[in-house]
Amino acid sequence: MILLKCTRCKKRLAIFFRPYSGESLCQHCFITSVEGQVKRIISKYAMFKPDDRIAIAVSGGKDSVALLHILTKIEKQFPAAEVIAITIDEGIKGYRDEAIRIAKENCKILGVEHVICSFKDLYGYTLDEIVKITRDREMGPCSYCGVLRRRALNIASRKVEADKLATAHNLDDEAQTILLNVIHGDVTRIARVEPVLCAEPPLKFIPRVKPICEIPENEVALYAYLLGIKFQSTPCPYIGTALRHEIRQILNRLETRHPGVKFTIIRMAEKIRPMLKKGLTPVELQRCRVCGEPTTGNICKPCEALRKLDFLKY
Amino acid sequence: MILLKCTRCKKRLAIFFRPYSGESLCQHCFITSVEGQVKRIISKYAMFKPDDRIAIAVSGGKDSVALLHILTKIEKQFPAAEVIAITIDEGIKGYRDEAIRIAKENCKILGVEHVICSFKDLYGYTLDEIVKITRDREMGPCSYCGVLRRRALNIASRKVEADKLATAHNLDDEAQTILLNVIHGDVTRIARVEPVLCAEPPLKFIPRVKPICEIPENEVALYAYLLGIKFQSTPCPYIGTALRHEIRQILNRLETRHPGVKFTIIRMAEKIRPMLKKGLTPVELQRCRVCGEPTTGNICKPCEALRKLDFLKY
Numbered sequence: 350m351i352l353l354k355c356t357r358c359k360k361r362l363a364i365f366f367r368p369y370s371g372e373s374l375c376q377h378c379f380i381t382s383v384e385g386q387v388k389r390i391i392s393k394y395a396m397f398k399p400d401d402r403i404a405i406a407v408s409g410g411k412d413s414v415a416l417l418h419i420l421t422k423i424e425k426q427f428p429a430a431e432v433i434a435i436t437i438d439e440g441i442k443g444y445r446d447e448a449i450r451i452a453k454e455n456c457k458i459l460g461v462e463h464v465i466c467s468f469k470d471l472y473g474y475t476l477d478e479i480v481k482i483t484r485d486r487e488m489g490p491c492s493y494c495g496v497l498r499r500r501a502l503n504i505a506s507r508k509v510e511a512d513k514l515a516t517a518h519n520l521d522d523e524a525q526t527i528l529l530n531v532i533h534g535d536v537t538r539i540a541r542v543e544p545v546l547c548a549e550p551p552l553k554f555i556p557r558v559k560p561i562c563e564i565p566e567n568e569v570a571l572y573a574y575l576l577g578i579k580f581q582s583t584p585c586p587y588i589g590t591a592l593r594h595e596i597r598q599i600l601n602r603l604e605t606r607h608p609g610v611k612f613t614i615i616r617m618a619e620k621i622r623p624m625l626k627k628g629l630t631p632v633e634l635q636r637c638r639v640c641g642e643p644t645t646g647n648i649c650k651p652c653e654a655l656r657k658l659d660f661l662k663y
Numbered sequence: 664m665i666l667l668k669c670t671r672c673k674k675r676l677a678i679f680f681r682p683y684s685g686e687s688l689c690q691h692c693f694i695t696s697v698e699g700q701v702k703r704i705i706s707k708y709a710m711f712k713p714d715d716r717i718a719i720a721v722s723g724g725k726d727s728v729a730l731l732h733i734l735t736k737i738e739k740q741f742p743a744a745e746v747i748a749i750t751i752d753e754g755i756k757g758y759r760d761e762a763i764r765i766a767k768e769n770c771k772i773l774g775v776e777h778v779i780c781s782f783k784d785l786y787g788y789t790l791d792e793i794v795k796i797t798r799d800r801e802m803g804p805c806s807y808c809g810v811l812r813r814r815a816l817n818i819a820s821r822k823v824e825a826d827k828l829a830t831a832h833n834l835d836d837e838a839q840t841i842l843l844n845v846i847h848g849d850v851t852r853i854a855r856v857e858p859v860l861c862a863e864p865p866l867k868f869i870p871r872v873k874p875i876c877e878i879p880e881n882e883v884a885l886y887a888y889l890l891g892i893k894f895q896s897t898p899c900p901y902i903g904t905a906l907r908h909e910i911r912q913i914l915n916r917l918e919t920r921h922p923g924v925k926f927t928i929i930r931m932a933e934k935i936r937p938m939l940k941k942g943l944t945p946v947e948l949q950r951c952r953v954c955g956e957p958t959t960g961n962i963c964k965p966c967e968a969l970r971k972l973d974f975l976k977y
Contacts, residue, residue: 528845531842531845531928531931532917532921532924532927532928533927534927534928534930534931534934535931536931536934536935539931539935591920592921595916595917595920599913602909603846603909606905606909607846607906610846613846613847613848614845614846614848616848617845617848617849617850617853620848620850621850621853621935621938621939621942623942624935624938624939624941624942624943625935625938627938627941627942628935628937628938628941628942629938
């Protein structure tokens with residue numbers, strides 16, 4: 350076994366090899382490099398202002414807890430900035446309870462305010478109840494959960510008077526989503542996978558930012574592990590779609606043999622996004638006729654989902 | 664075992680199930696359906712005029728030989744149209760010789776004129792010689808072959824005074840190329856995967872058309888098999904790139920589980936192509952300073968490749 354010196358400090362022993370850059374990094378340089386990369390992403394996409402109140406969506410998984418730690422550390426350098434953690438409690442027995450405990454613990458350690466917002470309070474249903482109601486029907490639990498969680502995050506961010514909502518989508522998530530949209534032939538969605546998502550005021554949409562969208566998943570995991578950060582590692586009992594899982598495996602296999610492929614994919618999307626936006630009919634957001642939240646149609650997806658649930662219940 | 668009736672004629676027994684349409688087809692209806700589909704592709708993209716002289720690139724493999732048979736059949740309905748087969752002899756011992764014999768045989772059966780054009784005559788090198796010269800160098804035999812073969816096809820088409828050059832790219836080839844370009848992040852090339860490729864006159868570029876670009880590879884193979892068409896089935900000894908092979912496997916696996924995925928990918932490319940073309944700086948073709956053939960730079964790729972070979976030889 351050959352022990353390699355760190356490519357950056359040239360002193361300490363390397364603990365991590367980064368195939369797409371050819372670097373071997375020691376623990377200290379790896380952590381600094383990840384944090385530096387997040388700072389570069391924030392500045393490249395002008396994600397924050399120095400006095401932003403930033404809501405961080407913390408599920409309790411490795412990505413969101415790592416994001417919470419990194420952002421808290423970075424924002425300490427901006428005394429006028431504030432961070433606040435938001436956890437959505439979908440109501441998944443034996444899973445979300447543990448995640449909430451972990452999110453709480455991390456917030457306590459970091460001295461960050463923690464707000465929990467539940468599906469039950471907001472919508473009258475837990476996800477477990479939704480699963481029971483919708484069982485054997487075409488729209489699976491993940492579709493309901495995705496639609497309702499995004500809405501819950503917007504409502505909660507507004508409630509805590511946040512200027513931005515930061516989510517923990519990593520490089521793998523983004524590359525997967527782009528490839529999924531290519532395979533689905535969904536041009537509008539290819540154009541919409543972006544690091545910053547805004548809507549024109551006076552719509553009540555809190556701008557969304559993805560500060561770790563260019564950090565590979567394995568590096569986020571290693572970052573959390575090296576800092577001894579506690580996170581939930583059991584997966585959600587209502588596993589995601591089969592196609593996304595396949596795309597994940599495909600991309601990981603490709604990345605092993607062709608390091609950098611995930612970056613290439615998000616760069617490609619970055620390049621074509623402005624062209625697609627110019628070519629596509631612009632999506633005009635308006636207020637949902639039922640709840641007043643921003644939507645592309647007359648009635649928003651969450652209201653549609655809730656109507657369906659009310660109907661199916663009987 | 665359940666014997667299914669053909670979905671179309673409702674009389675004969677089905678021999679083929681088409682997962683993406685749900686049809687079960689008998690031999691007769693399958694053949695008619697493939698030929699009808701090719702006619703629709705030709706008309707959708709306005710590939711030919713009734714009095715076109717069409718050069719068909721016939722390598723001797725299943726796709727090009729099937730294309731030769733289908734086009735000859737279709738063009739018989741247009742008395743002013745002519746077809747002529749072109750085979751490029753790259754000079755690959757123990758492989759191309761057999762292919763040429765097969766191409767010749769098919770042309771004889773169909774009464775189609777057959778023209779052979781060799782790398783050796785055009786460029787002074789056979790591919791075998793190129794492989795020997797370039798061994799262990801970064802630009803592999805497939806890169807040389809691709810560049811020189813495309814040029815040879817253009818020269819040969821011009822020599823036989825063809826109005827169009829038809830190549831046998833099938834649906835799988837096209838979907839693979841699009842996905843490859845996505846993974847390579849090559850936006851210009853995503854925009855250039857199209858069924859018809861033209862250049863402004865007075866450039867000496869014979870317009871290229873792909874009449875089977877929406878027929879799945881397995882259907883082309885079955886078509887050739889059912890009609891008892893002879894084709895070369897041994898693969899080229901200089902196998903293609905590893906990445907394309909991986910993409911082929913990925914797409915085939917995806918197609919099995921999600922029938923229609925290859926179509927979705929080419930439709931997606933079709934949708935975004937005009938947007939990309941608008942957004943990208945238009946590629947201006949000019950004459951190569953060495954040979955006068957159309958090129959995007961000062962010196963064309965084939966001339967660059969030949970210069971490199973002349974240099975490496977010594």
